[in-house]
Amino acid sequence: MRQYVIAFLKDGPNRDQDSTRTAELQRAHLDNIRRLAEEEKLVLAGPFMDTSEIRGLYVFDVRTMDEARKLTESDPAVQAGRLAMELRPWYGSAALMEVNRIHSTISRHNP
Secondary structure (H helix, E strand, C coil): CEEEEEEEEEECCCCCCCHHHHHHHHHHHHHHHHHHHHCCCEEEEEECCCCCCEEEEEEECCCCHHHHHHHHCCCHHHHCCCEEEEEEEEEECHHHHHHHHHHHHHHHHCC
């Protein structure tokens, strides 16, 4: 078992960007996810597949809420107010640390 911090990505207070700006923010948001995963700070991320206020989640491999807050603040969609994050400490399987390695192996074989 291992300690993590989960971030629930929610609708932010500023969701009225035009479609061009929305697409730019989404690309920057995905690029940030990739960067955090490469830095081994982000263990797992993904959207929910319904239309609720909670849009997705991150699982951070950090020990403190302050560390997680700094990482969420690096997200351009959060900076623009399109997304907001609710952080919660969480205790889960240490096996989650293998998700990114397994993902990269599988994605190389399934283009």
